[in-house]
Amino acid sequence: xxxxxxxxxxxxxxxxxxxxxxxxxxxxxxxxxxxxxxxxxxxxxxxxxxxxxxxxxxxxxxxxxxxxxxxxxxxxxxxxxxxxxxxxxxxxxxxxxxxxxxxxxxxxxxxxxxxxxxxxxxxxxxxxxxxxxxxxxxxxxxxxxxxxxxxxxxxxxxxxxxxxxxxxxxxxxxxxxxxxxxxxxxxxxxxxxxxxxxxxxxxxxxxxxxxxxxxxxxxxxxxxxxxxxxxxxxxxxxxxxxxxxxxxxxxxxxxxxxxxxxxxxxxxxxxxxxxxxxxxxxxxxxxxxxxxxxxxxxxxxxxxxxxxxxxxxxxxxxxxxxx
Amino acid sequence: xxxxxxxxxxxxxxxxxxxxxxxxxxxxxxxxxxxxxxxxxxxxxxxxxxxxxxxxxxxxxxxxxxxxxxxxxxxxxxxxxxxxxxxxxxxxxxxxxxxxxxxxxxxxxxxxxxxxxxxxxxxxxxxxxxxxxxxxxxxxxxx
Numbered sequence: 001x002x003x004x005x006x007x008x009x010x011x012x013x014x015x016x017x018x019x020x021x022x023x024x025x026x027x028x029x030x031x032x033x034x035x036x037x038x039x040x041x042x043x044x045x046x047x048x049x050x051x052x053x054x055x056x057x058x059x060x061x062x063x064x065x066x067x068x069x070x071x072x073x074x075x076x077x078x079x080x081x082x083x084x085x086x087x088x089x090x091x092x093x094x095x096x097x098x099x100x101x102x103x104x105x106x107x108x109x110x111x112x113x114x115x116x117x118x119x120x121x122x123x124x125x126x127x128x129x130x131x132x133x134x135x136x137x138x139x140x141x142x143x144x145x146x147x148x149x150x151x152x153x154x155x156x157x158x159x160x161x162x163x164x165x166x167x168x169x170x171x172x173x174x175x176x177x178x179x180x181x182x183x184x185x186x187x188x189x190x191x192x193x194x195x196x197x198x199x200x201x202x203x204x205x206x207x208x209x210x211x212x213x214x215x216x217x218x219x220x221x222x223x224x225x226x227x228x229x230x231x232x233x234x235x236x237x238x239x240x241x242x243x244x245x246x247x248x249x250x251x252x253x254x255x256x257x258x259x260x261x262x263x264x265x266x267x268x269x270x271x272x273x274x275x276x277x278x279x280x281x282x283x284x285x286x287x288x289x290x291x292x293x294x295x296x297x298x299x300x301x302x303x304x305x306x307x308x309x310x311x312x313x314x315x316x317x318x319x320x321x322x323x
Numbered sequence: 324x325x326x327x328x329x330x331x332x333x334x335x336x337x338x339x340x341x342x343x344x345x346x347x348x349x350x351x352x353x354x355x356x357x358x359x360x361x362x363x364x365x366x367x368x369x370x371x372x373x374x375x376x377x378x379x380x381x382x383x384x385x386x387x388x389x390x391x392x393x394x395x396x397x398x399x400x401x402x403x404x405x406x407x408x409x410x411x412x413x414x415x416x417x418x419x420x421x422x423x424x425x426x427x428x429x430x431x432x433x434x435x436x437x438x439x440x441x442x443x444x445x446x447x448x449x450x451x452x453x454x455x456x457x458x459x460x461x462x463x464x465x466x
Contacts, residue, residue: 193421201423201461230376238376246383246464250376253418257375260414285421289414309414312406314396319413320431322396 001129004052004105007171008077011103013047021075021101025063027056033125034113038063050077054111054130057153059268061085061222064095074100077171079107081155081266083164084300085222088264091303094225104167106175109148109156111135116151120144155267155280158184165301185265188278189285208248210275217269217279223259223299230254256282261290261307264300293317333387333453335362337446338377340370342400343435344392350439358446361453362390369393370431371404375415378429382462388428388453392445395433405433424461427452 012024028039028049036055040063041047059082068074078086086102089095111128120139127138135148149157160181163174192200215231218224230238231251238254240247256279265287269279290297290308294316297308339345345366351358367373370393378389391412399405412431420426430449434442 197420197423197425199423200421204422205461238380240383240464242464244464246462249422249462250379250383253379253422254376256418257415282418282422286414286418289417293413294410309407309410312403312410314406316406316409317413318409318431319417322433 001052001131004172005050008050008052008103008105009047011169011171012041012050012075013044015075015101016041016044016047021071021073023068023071024050024075024077025060025068026050026077027052027058027060029053033128034116040068052105054128054135054148055113057110057271059085059220059222059266061089062220062225064089064100065225072099075103076100077103077105078164078167079105080159080161080163080165081107081264081268082222083166084161084264084266086166087300087303088222088262089225091300091305091307092223092225092262097303102164102167102169104164104170106163106170106172107156107159108133108162108175109152109159111148111151112153119146119151153267153271155271157181160185160265166303186284186288188281189288192281192285205245205249207277208245208252211248211252211277212275213248213251214274216272216274217277218255220268220272221259221263222266223262223264224255252277252279252282256286259283260286261297261309262299263287264298289319293319331454331458333361333450333458334385335388335390335446335449335453336381336386337362337364337390337392338367338370338373339364339434340393340400340405341366341368343394343398343433344370344442346436347392347434347438347442350436351443352439354439356439356443358443359450361450362446369399369401369404370408371401371411373408375411378415379462382428382459383464385463387456387459388430388449390445390449391431392434392442393431395435398435425456427456428459 008026015021024041026039027036029051030037034055036053038058038060039049060076061082064074090097120137124140125137129136130148133148134145135151137144158181162177239251263283267280273279294308339348348364370391373391381389393405393408396405416429419429432445
């Protein structure tokens with residue numbers, strides 16, 4: 001893993017020195033063991049900040065928009081899930097492919113800090129590193145080796161694209177796709193659909209009741225890239241400000257609908273949610289229906305094609321009474 | 324919020340496309356057919372003008388049912404608007420059902436300008452269905 005960080009630093013410093021790019025987006029280490037936020041590298045001196053560790057889960061793609069549109073050429077490190085975000089932005093005409101140099105970093109999955117905290121005392125952990133398929137947790141100077149599989153994020157265990165789908169340069173070798181990920185894709189949705197109507201409503205109202213409307217799910221989502229989001233508009237005001245179940249449901253229904261056919265299932269919305277709302281169950285339900293009715297479509301793979309709600313066929317089936 | 328179930332008169336918002344369904348409503352009127360007064364018509368230029376937010380907002384502000392009525396596929400005044408309507412609201416309708424909203428509350432129908440009788444029939448049918456369901460409490464604002 002140390003070599004991985006070294007490789008990233010080498011690539012970034014070469015690119016900055018040769019002036020191929022004027023800035024690089026990657027990840028850096030912050031104060032605590034579970035924090036590896038996005039790093040903004042603008043000079044060769046800062047390149048040493050770059051790291052690759054079990055917590056570099058954040059998607060740097062959205063920082064290409066408002067934050068880095070001052071740079072003509074930006075280098076960006078992307079994992080498999082992030083890379084589909086690049087295609088997403090190109091497809092939405094928010095990003096010019098020539099503006100970015102994409103460094104692909106195949107990813108075997110990222111660790112879930114909550115799962116680690118459940119087994120080890122958080123305050124005693126000094127460092128967590130990954131070595132092949134085991135996780136090395138440094139607890140008060142004593143190294144504990146555990147199977148990585150048990151401590152990875154749920155979204156990584158069902159990841160269908162661990163290797164970048166778009167990249168100018170792969171930094172290291174591709175990793176194999178996990179077994180059974182295609183079967184697991186809609187498992188939660190199938191379960192939910194079998195339940196009774198009232199049961200479904202009480203499930204969702206219980207989940208949404210925890211929502212504090214921080215909009216983290218929207219902010220992190222590469223598919224949510226409108227210049228002005230309707231939830232921020234004051235006139236007309238589409239979403240009330242009161243702490244009201246109606247408004248919360250409104251927000252979640254409309255958010256999910258706005259990414260329908262464009263969501264590429266990176267699962268960041270669900271991971272980042274401070275209230276733990278299972279948002280992927282909404283996004284995947286829409287994907288499942290779109291696949292079922294209008295033909296299978298995989299978002300974020302081809303920046304040239306049309307998402308299913310941006311096109312039509314005369315013979316489309318309908319989910320309502322067409323008589 | 325106290326609603327008397329016995330005497331509850333539902334409020335139904337019908338978004339009608341200007342070129343077909345609104346003309347259908349007109350024909351129902353000029354042909355002296357009657358349909359329930361629970362239905363409030365909002366005229367829109369095309370059924371694909373209806374933003375999903377309109378529907379959720381209508382429910383929030385007290386609608387018990389929402390209907391979207393447009394031209395039959397192939398008859399759109401703007402050539403392809405209702406094809407988009409069909410895709411969009413197929414997924415929205417199924418998503419609302421998935422979240423536990425009764426499927427009768429949100430409906431989409433095709434009503435052409437010559438189908439005055441169908442318009443009156445659909446309105447009668449929907450009003451009855453929603454009356455049977457009672458008031459919408461799930462998506463409504465508590466305020």
